[in-house]
Amino acid sequence: xxxxxxxxxxxxxxxxxxxxxxxxxxxxxxxxxxxxxxxxxxxxxxxxxxxxxxxxxxxxxxxxxxxxxxxxxxxxxxxxxxxxxxxxxxxxxxxxxxxxxxxxxxxxxxxxxxxxxxxxxxxxxxxxxxxxxxxxxxxxxxxxxxxxxxxxxxxxxxxxxxxxxxxxxxxxxxxxxxxxxxxxxxxxxxxxxxxxxxxxxxxxxxxxxxxxxxxxxxxxxxxxxxxxxxxxxxxxxxxxxxxxxxxxxxxxxxxxxxxxxxxxxxxxxxxxxxxxxxxxxxxxxxxxxxxxxxxxxxxxxxxxxxxxxxxxxxxxxxxxxx
Amino acid sequence: xxxxxxxxxxxxxxxxxxxxxxxxxxxxxxxxxxxxxxxxxxxxxxxxxxxxxxxxxxxxxxxxxxxxxxxxxxxxxxxxxxxxxxxxxxxxxxxxxxxxxxxxxxxxxxxxxxxxxxxxxxxxxxxxxxxxxxxxxxxxxxxxxxxxxxxxxxxxxxxxxxxxxxxxxxxxxxxxxxxxxxxxxxxxxxxxxxxxxxxxxxxxxxxxxxxxxxxxxxxxxxxxxxxxxxxxxxxxxxxxxxxxxxxxxxxxxxxxxxxxxxxxxxxxxxxxxxxxxxxxxxxxxxxxxxxxxxxxxxxxxxxxxxxxxxxxxxxxxxxxxx
Numbered sequence: 001x002x003x004x005x006x007x008x009x010x011x012x013x014x015x016x017x018x019x020x021x022x023x024x025x026x027x028x029x030x031x032x033x034x035x036x037x038x039x040x041x042x043x044x045x046x047x048x049x050x051x052x053x054x055x056x057x058x059x060x061x062x063x064x065x066x067x068x069x070x071x072x073x074x075x076x077x078x079x080x081x082x083x084x085x086x087x088x089x090x091x092x093x094x095x096x097x098x099x100x101x102x103x104x105x106x107x108x109x110x111x112x113x114x115x116x117x118x119x120x121x122x123x124x125x126x127x128x129x130x131x132x133x134x135x136x137x138x139x140x141x142x143x144x145x146x147x148x149x150x151x152x153x154x155x156x157x158x159x160x161x162x163x164x165x166x167x168x169x170x171x172x173x174x175x176x177x178x179x180x181x182x183x184x185x186x187x188x189x190x191x192x193x194x195x196x197x198x199x200x201x202x203x204x205x206x207x208x209x210x211x212x213x214x215x216x217x218x219x220x221x222x223x224x225x226x227x228x229x230x231x232x233x234x235x236x237x238x239x240x241x242x243x244x245x246x247x248x249x250x251x252x253x254x255x256x257x258x259x260x261x262x263x264x265x266x267x268x269x270x271x272x273x274x275x276x277x278x279x280x281x282x283x284x285x286x287x288x289x290x291x292x293x294x295x296x297x298x299x300x301x302x303x304x305x306x307x308x309x310x311x312x313x314x315x316x317x318x319x320x321x322x
Numbered sequence: 323x324x325x326x327x328x329x330x331x332x333x334x335x336x337x338x339x340x341x342x343x344x345x346x347x348x349x350x351x352x353x354x355x356x357x358x359x360x361x362x363x364x365x366x367x368x369x370x371x372x373x374x375x376x377x378x379x380x381x382x383x384x385x386x387x388x389x390x391x392x393x394x395x396x397x398x399x400x401x402x403x404x405x406x407x408x409x410x411x412x413x414x415x416x417x418x419x420x421x422x423x424x425x426x427x428x429x430x431x432x433x434x435x436x437x438x439x440x441x442x443x444x445x446x447x448x449x450x451x452x453x454x455x456x457x458x459x460x461x462x463x464x465x466x467x468x469x470x471x472x473x474x475x476x477x478x479x480x481x482x483x484x485x486x487x488x489x490x491x492x493x494x495x496x497x498x499x500x501x502x503x504x505x506x507x508x509x510x511x512x513x514x515x516x517x518x519x520x521x522x523x524x525x526x527x528x529x530x531x532x533x534x535x536x537x538x539x540x541x542x543x544x545x546x547x548x549x550x551x552x553x554x555x556x557x558x559x560x561x562x563x564x565x566x567x568x569x570x571x572x573x574x575x576x577x578x579x580x581x582x583x584x585x586x587x588x589x590x591x592x593x594x595x596x597x598x599x600x601x602x603x604x605x606x607x608x609x610x611x612x613x614x615x616x617x618x619x620x621x622x623x624x625x626x627x628x629x630x631x632x633x634x635x636x637x638x639x640x641x642x643x644x
Contacts, residue, residue, distance in 0.1 A: 024363050024462075025363075025465070025467065028468075028548075029401070029467050029468055029532075029548075030367060030397040030398075030400035030401050030468075030532050030533060031365040031366055031367040031397050031398065031400070031401045031403065031458070031465075032365070032366045032367070033363040033364065033365055033366075033401075033460070033465055034363060034364040034366060035363060035364075036358040036364055038360040041346050041347075041355040041356060041357060042355065042356040042357075042358055042364055042457075043353040043354070043355055044353055044354045044355075044356060044407075044409065044441065044442060044455075044457070045352060045353040045354070045442065046409040046411055046442055046443055046444065046453070046455060047411075047444060048411040048413055048444055048446050048453060050413055050446050050447070050448035050449075051448075052448075053446060053447055053448050054446070075352040075353050076352075076353065078352035078353070079351070079352050079353045079355075081353065085366075087366065087368040087455065089368055089369075089370040089411075089453050091370055091372055091451060119366065120366060120367065120368055121368055122368060122369060122370055124370050124372050124375060124376070125372070125375055126372035126373075126374075126375050126449065126451060127372075127448065127449040127451075129413060129448060129449075129451065131368070131370060131411050131453040133366075133368060133409065133455045135364075135366070136353070138355070140346075143347070143353075143355055145347065145351050146350075146351050146352075210351075210352050211352060226350070226351075
């Protein structure tokens with residue numbers, strides 16, 4: 001038996017690979033079989049993370065396992081889907097037992113937290129990269145898409161923005177900060193929490209939603225385009241964490257919040273009548289602007305004057321993926 | 323807009339990405355939404371193909387696109403599933419327009435032939451590799467798994483074996499052959515035809531099935547293990563193509579058939595009463611042995627004497643993946 005066959009058995013023995021509700025057949029056959037209740041859609045999303053492009057190489061394998069699954073699961077949250085299962089395609093230069101055990105622990109930790117079962121995948125030799133495909137279920141007609149925002153509605157986000165982008169120089173070892181600042185920011189980079197419960201809460205309330213992965217301005221552009229509306233953002237209302245403000249001051253924090261990537265917070269549009277209910281369940285939800293007639297994303301200052309948009313763009317690790 | 327964003331739009335515009343039955347929401351949102359009819363399971367399989375490991379690099383991008391999708395779709399055939407959709411994760415060192423157009427044409431060609439719709443994926447910069455996840459649907463209780471073979475049943479395969487393994491030295495340019503030999507063998511390597519219709523025909527008839535990807539002996543070992551039976555293979559009954567026999571004689575052809583990889587034919591166990599019906603619809607189906615009490619895979623010669631098994635193992639391109 002080859003070493004990679006051993007790795008497959010190793011993952012098949014992980015607690016998150018032991019099946020559960022919705023998994024009719026798990027790892028070990030030509031296909032896995034999933035159950036989707038009558039009246040529901042299956043939601044699917046796939047992501048690839050390449051070493052040196054999407055994460056530093058080397059990095060802590062426990063944190064990598066956790067983060068990789070969280071990034072993909074965030075797409076389920078953005079659709080208002082209930083998590084069901086995932087597959088993992090692991091490409092590795094060699095079979096390093098300590099690395100694999102730590103990676104699997106991180107993966108399993110996030111899988112258990114999100115109620116996701118590992119149902120398949122493969123392991124091949126090659127330059128380190130991770131392919132994740134996540135599955136969820138959502139009642140027909142209830143999925144939160146990017147189209148549907150209506151002029152007059154509120155533009156909201158699920159919590160503080162820019163923390164992961166602020167953490168990036170710390171992740172790369174390009175700068176240091178006091179533990180009280182570094183710790184919460186690094187946690188937001190390495191262990192983003194997919195906002196699954198918020199996604200469920202927003203079913204039937206939010207008119208459009210997505211998760212912020214490439215920066216608020218760019219991602220809001222997707223909602224504006226799909227919904228054929230304009231989004232007006234009030235720069236003074238951006239929710240910024242104490243840690244991010246302490247790291248580099250307000251202007252740098254706003255820049256991270258507007259253009260930084262890897263937030264994995266939900267951004268959504270909401271008829272005003274639902275706001276109190278949503279905030280009662282999720283106090284971190286912040287209103288940052290409005291939906292308007294028009295197109296594109298527009299940024300305003302405290303006096304209501306329109307600001308030119310800072311350069312958009314990804315803030316990826318290492319060489320940009322675009 | 324970055325070059326890779328352009329690539330994503332390019333794939334989203336492909337004919338196979340235009341939705342269809344079972345696709346409630348295709349490319350362009352956080353998740354795709356699929357419909358699984360009430361009373362059916364969703365079947366899922368995922369594969370990664372790494373350049374220089376699973377295919378030669380460089381190679382013809384049209385053929386690569388075709389082959390990559392066929393390899394994954396073969397797993398749907400092996401479950402008796404009806405094809406529904408697929409996602410593609412493409413990791414590329416650079417955006418080469420001519421390469422991408424040819425790859426997309428090959429992919430689209432196979433997708434149309436298999437009635438598979440492209441519903442998502444991503445494109446990232448990195449060493450060339452392809453991640454495919456395919457989705458199908460199969461009525462509950464009708465999936466063909468590896469467990470279920472019963473002593474006394476026939477062991478069958480869906481057509482000639484060993485052609486792709488025979489083609490490998492031609493693919494690698496290590497040898498040449500007359501066009502009448504090379505052409506059919508290379509076609510079996512680059513354009514394997516997923517046996518989807520055979521898979522559907524075998525629902526309710528075959529007791530166990532899989533697709534032969536890593537060699538007949540190794541893959542039959544999976545059925546034997548999952549079903550807790552022995553499989554007896556009659557070496558004289560291996561279906562061998564004229565081209566393969568012409569390439570290197572009977573002994574070499576048998577070796578390719580037994581241990582070569584990349585066949586993507588179905589191997590299945592069948593109660594004898596179904597044979598005539600199956601062969602009436604699928605004349606290429608060949609009986610190659612029997613299911614027996616015991617364990618493991620056993621090989622017999624024309625006189626019924628047991629032969630020692632040739633060394634099993636993958637026959638991958640380049641460095642072995644295990």
